Amino acid sequence: MISATKLQDHFQRIRENKLFETFVILVIILSALVIGVKTYDIDPFLMQVFEGLDYAITLFFLAEIIIRMLAEKDLRSFFRKGWNLFDFIIVVASLVPVEESEMALLGRLLRIFRVLRLVSMVPELRILLNALVSSIPRMGYVSLLMFIIFYIYAAVGTIFFHGINDYLWGNISISLLTLFRVATFEDWTDVMYETMEVYPLSWIYYLSFIFIAAFVFLNMMIGIVLETLQKEHEKFDRENDQGEAGEIHWLRLHAEVMEQRLERMEQMLEQLTDAKDGTPARRDPPP
Amino acid sequence: MISATKLQDHFQRIRENKLFETFVILVIILSALVIGVKTYDIDPFLMQVFEGLDYAITLFFLAEIIIRMLAEKDLRSFFRKGWNLFDFIIVVASLVPVEESEMALLGRLLRIFRVLRLVSMVPELRILLNALVSSIPRMGYVSLLMFIIFYIYAAVGTIFFHGINDYLWGNISISLLTLFRVATFEDWTDVMYETMEVYPLSWIYYLSFIFIAAFVFLNMMIGIVLETLQKEHEKFDRENDQGEAGEIHWLRLHAEVMEQRLERMEQMLEQLTDAKDGTPARRDPPP
């Protein structure tokens, strides 16, 4: 039992070792380079060297993930972290023996995704990706509205331009793709000039689409900037200004109490002095 | 009379039922899918099934709008809401029997716009669309200025390049379209190189146009962002800062009154102590 805990401590020390971390990152980069180099037409001998390197990297990743699993108290706490699960799938999947051509392709693809392990290893990238993912829902309803606009235009486009160019307006999916092309301004005039030969007024269709899409997109961007700014503002206010505003409010309440007290004190003093020399010392009350 | 009110209550309960609302949304999505599927070349039998489905959806929408009309106290309050009027037109228009090919096309188009009912049903989308519509006037005068720039360039372009390419510079409308194409950078160099063969200096025309258009567009965007930010700022100030500034002003005014009172009190105290031991206790007055 003691030896197990010792081993766990040992593995934990390895995992938290800066040098080990850097080495893992270097292996990931090497793995990425190997993937890249293998896309070139290279000497068969060199190719075999790279295949061997690829195999070695796979084994290293296996060893590394086992160390990280053993460093954890139990497997459940290991898999609770999304990134660990991601790493585990990537590593295990590349272990599957790949003989058939179909599976070989899958194996190669999975080995490419090992590059994403860089994101899980470098904390700055992990923070960045989390920020990106958390900004997705914000775009939800605007994307839905955008899709409705695209869908309606695609349906109208298919009905009218079906017969003109089946390649661009064959069915609603193809039309959606064509409209996305128009939205990126990619040879959109070629698409327009073609339909304008049959429907001379079809420029209204394209221009209205471009204006509406650009308008919604622009508003979405401005909306996101403003929303983020407002959140920052509110956070800042909660931290700083609330303290200030709170202190000012405290001052105001207590100033009232002080004023009442002073009024009472003045009355008492007047009583005392009146008793002394009989002169009423009262002046105007506060406004 | 009572039964009518009861019925109205009953319809109101249906209309406000979350389940019913969700069901209506699902039917709208189904209606959108049917529109989409019908653009594919499908089996004639399946096509008939979809036609039937389309018919059923039309009837369902009719029933739904009647329920919502009966749920309202009177028809006028029903039609006062813009979205209701929109829904009504869409539903009634798709009821018109469509036999002739011309009308059939119109019928199909109207059925596409039923997808927009999604916007009228989902509150978040309705808010979004209202926000979009309310941001249109803000762009009014800049759009007018932009149009004046386009118009002048189009007129100049037509005069000079008329003879070079009638297809691009035939008359002012065509020239406007060509300039919009140039503004989207879509094969604009092809347009330019063509006219540069006759007028070698015509690049000045294109570059000045691109710079002016981009410049006005950029300023418009920045203007909108700043305007929206300022509005938010003002709203925020009215809510928060005014309170703070108001309290500070209150404090200042009352501090003056307190100071005067304290001065009087000190004088009285001095009188009292002077009377006791005859020592003038006066010190420097406040600055």
Added chain:
Amino acid sequence: MISATKLQDHFQRIRENKLFETFVILVIILSALVIGVKTYDIDPFLMQVFEGLDYAITLFFLAEIIIRMLAEKDLRSFFRKGWNLFDFIIVVASLVPVEESEMALLGRLLRIFRVLRLVSMVPELRILLNALVSSIPRMGYVSLLMFIIFYIYAAVGTIFFHGINDYLWGNISISLLTLFRVATFEDWTDVMYETMEVYPLSWIYYLSFIFIAAFVFLNMMIGIVLETLQKEHEKFDRENDQGEAGEIHWLRLHAEVMEQRLERMEQMLEQLTDAKDGTPARRDPPP
């Protein structure tokens, strides 16, 4: 003398008449429409009608500018306003008899610029244009830096790619135009693939150019937004916050004086009470 002043008053009243202003704007729009319509191939008879209309508009503009000149006290104060000078040049220039084809073209061009009178007539457009013009200097040095980058790349491009395509890299002006084309992403890969056949590494030239140009442009945009925001902020602070900060400073100074006074008063009161019952009532001084 009196009749002259009377006439001037009369013209002033005409000039400030809302109805007259609206009529002038309508004539400007009509003038723009006539320019537009004349670019179409229309019936010779109709063309003559439009020529007549054009002539009438020119005379109306002449009459209008004379009214505005007479409404002013003297000609100098009329010409001091930039917009008046602009109107005057446009109107006078279109009066020049246009017989020769060269001059006829100039006459037609000048008549197009009459559309710009819309800007000088509508106050909102005038404000907008002034704002645009005032934002030009802000872009000065960034534009200069941008031009230096373009110039260096154009010189390098001309030296290397001169022999490959004289049409795109013939001399430094042509190269500048080609680089502007690359910066707008207009068929830039065609330009690149061509030179990559001779210099396989020339993608470095294009990518570095695109990155640098985009980077400088982005920073310029962000800089403008921030500068405008900061100006707004400062203006806002000068107006609001300074008042607040000033009042708080006043409060602080006077609170010090009040504190000193209270200390003196407490001492006096202690003297009085000590004299009464001989018990020292002193407590800790303020921190």
Added chain:
Amino acid sequence: MISATKLQDHFQRIRENKLFETFVILVIILSALVIGVKTYDIDPFLMQVFEGLDYAITLFFLAEIIIRMLAEKDLRSFFRKGWNLFDFIIVVASLVPVEESEMALLGRLLRIFRVLRLVSMVPELRILLNALVSSIPRMGYVSLLMFIIFYIYAAVGTIFFHGINDYLWGNISISLLTLFRVATFEDWTDVMYETMEVYPLSWIYYLSFIFIAAFVFLNMMIGIVLETLQKEHEKFDRENDQGEAGEIHWLRLHAEVMEQRLERMEQMLEQLTDAKDGTPARRDPPP
């Protein structure tokens, strides 16, 4: 010894002379113009004139840098400034006799970079460039994330589309270039339609790539704007608000002390008045 110091003073006076500075700037602009003019096909005689001018400019730059070196106390302090080192390299490099064609090209390139001396001479441009350079690290991790995304897509693209078009997807570098082309929307549909003939679903590859790249880019831009705004905000707060907040806090602390003092004073006064007329004057304590 004295004459040397005198000479140094003399050179310093030259260097700081506004007229001399302006003259240097004019020579740099002239040098840029000569570079530009020489790219045109000009008369051999004129070409020789420009060659002579080029030679004279080189000598002038040499003289100028020697003056600036002698004006400095020692050479080390001269080379400590990055811009001086840059100027020195540019000037010395263009002195190298250029006979061979290879070296001649290098000489011409170096002479082009003399235009950059404009940046080192005009303070506003120097500030601008420093600001640009300082904003580079800010983009570091986002650029890394962007590169990882590009790399993964390029690897996947090479594996799948290798056989379809070797010119676009031959190896990972070519694929990266192709993806950059897709990201700039430059004829990206041509690339897509080609692969869609073999893999009809490959539009998913392109659209997901465009969305992810645009999404990361957008977030990067917003992030930069927000970060810069926040920095400005913090700087502003440190300068202004801290003072205000500090004064408010001072007011709050001292108001507490004043309140305690007033309470004591009231008690004493009550004692005094009670001793006079025996009536308890106590009222409610502050909340």
